[in-house]
Amino acid sequence: MLQYINDLPKHVIGIHATGEVTKQDIENVLNPRIEELTARQNEINYLLLLETDIQSWTTEAWWEDLKIGLRNFDKWNRIAVVSDQKSVEWFTDAFRFFIPGQTKCFELSELRQAIDWVSKQD
Template sequence: MINRLGDLPAGVVGFEAGGRLSAEDYRDVVLPAVESAAEVGEVRFLIVMHDFQGMSGGALWQDLKIGFGHVRAWKRIALVTDIDWMHHMTGLFGWMTPGETKSFTLEDREAAVEWVLG
């Protein structure tokens, strides 16, 4: 499940996610927000992940399409989570995503917002 966050500064597209992610989550929630941000200029993306129970094959495909659909628009991606392996994966594979990536703990959410704006 993915829900859009409404309490972020202008210029930041943010979501809260948890459980098993589906293609519909990406298509109906994430994609419209990213496309709107890309039309204006830069995509500054914040994702707060509380728990993760996997993603469907369709969700993985939608994730890849979103990432590469507006490659030049991606500026920064902040992952906010207390899931250790996600921090490690961001460090190892962040170079493969468009834009800069950085992970933060749930406690450091405000620092993530400041970083993604910077």
């Protein structure tokens, strides 16, 4: 399930992932926020608080997420992924070579630092 993280600066999208993440979660939660943000500004600052296994994302959810990423390829500015899963840290580190902008992984205990980092305006 995906839920919005409130109380972030207006130029940052915050999403909290728990349990199973489905295509409908991506379409109904993440995609509308991405579209709204890109209509307002030409860059995306994205915070993902991942408190579920990456295996809990359905194949369809991964596909929808990938399509959003590619559709907005040149708009990614900062992506902060917050998780205690080492595989997520590896994936985040590898992902940074495929998109413009900056990506950084944080542990759950570093959520405040992740918010501060993703909120910086260059």
